[in-house]
Amino acid sequence: MLIIADKRIPAAARKKLSEYGEVVLFKTSGLTYEAISGHPDIFFCTLNGQLIVAPNLPENYKSILRNHQISCxxxxxxxxGKYPETAAYNVVSNDKYLFHNFRYTDSKINELADDLDLIHVNQGYCRCNLLPLKNDHYITSDEGIRRVLENYNLDVLFVxxxxxLLPGMKHGFFGGCCGVWENKVFILGNLNHFGxxxxxxxxxxxxHYEIIELYDGPLFDGGSVLFIA
Structure with missing residues (x-):
């Protein structure tokens, strides 16, 4: 399994992640602003089992995917370089819904989502702010997203x-601290350091999730942790 994570996540988190798969440390230069330049959830998304990537994803990462027989x-x-041009792939999906600000969604994502119910939120950085869990449960750090999900009678926890932490910005977002694989929720940081x-x-x-806290420190927004089997 490949695990794609921002190159800037703490070393202890990288070491812990390596116990679960091959870690690919992600970074880009000159494509977008520095704070999110290594964030997987800005360049990649998964929808209906399909991996979708930004067309200007650096070629070395496309080669890594090919070498692991991962189609995209x-x-x-x-x-x-700036929002909202940075938001096209920052969607959240499960087997029922696609969540995003659909003014900004890439057209390929819309094509693949024709069997899903679309739920519009004003936040273009949807995946940064929304963690989808089993049985239509969600955690969000965006008040607007919380209100929308509650209007759909979905179970949502606001934090x-x-x-x-998000270097270069006032703060990060909760979804960007996390990744989910099978029955495990991986968190970049320790929840004891989070209000x-x-x-x-x-x-x-x-x-009934197993919580994997990847290092003993404050929560770190690394643009999500992406698991690709």
């Missing part, structure tokens, strides 16, 4: 992102 589809919209950590721990334990 290139989107139409290149990664841009305050003010304690989350709403007890709420998150209780919520995940109620859903």
């Amino acid at each position: 589809m290139e989107g139409e919209q290149p990664m841009g 305050d992102p003010k304690d989350i 709403d950590g007890k709420k998150v721990r209780t919520y995940l334990q109620h859903l």
Whole structure:
């Protein structure tokens, strides 16, 4: 299994992740602004089992995917230097829904989502802010997303992102600290260092997830941790 993570995540988190698969440390230069330049959830998304990548994803990462016999589809919209050109692939999906600000969604994603119910949110950085879990449960760090999901009668936990590290920005977002693989939720940091950590721990334990805290420190927004089998 490949695990794609921002090259800038703490060394202890990289070491812990390597226990679960081959870690690919991700970085780009000159394509978008520095704070998100290594964020997997800005350049990649998965939808209905299909991996979609920005067409200007650096060639060395496309080669890594090919060498591991991982097929991917290139989107139409290149990664841009600023928001909202950076939001085209930052979607959230499961077997029922696709969540995004659909003013910004790449057209290839829309084509692949024709069997899903579309739920529009104003936040273009949807995956950064929304962690989808089993049985239509969600955690978000965006109040607007919380309100929309509650209007759809979905079970959503809101957490305050003010304690989350994102170098170069005031703070990061909760979804960007996490990855989900099978029955495990991986967190870049330790929930004991997060103001709403007890709420998150209780919520995940109620859903019978195994919580993997990747290092003993504050939550770090690395643009999600992407697992590709």
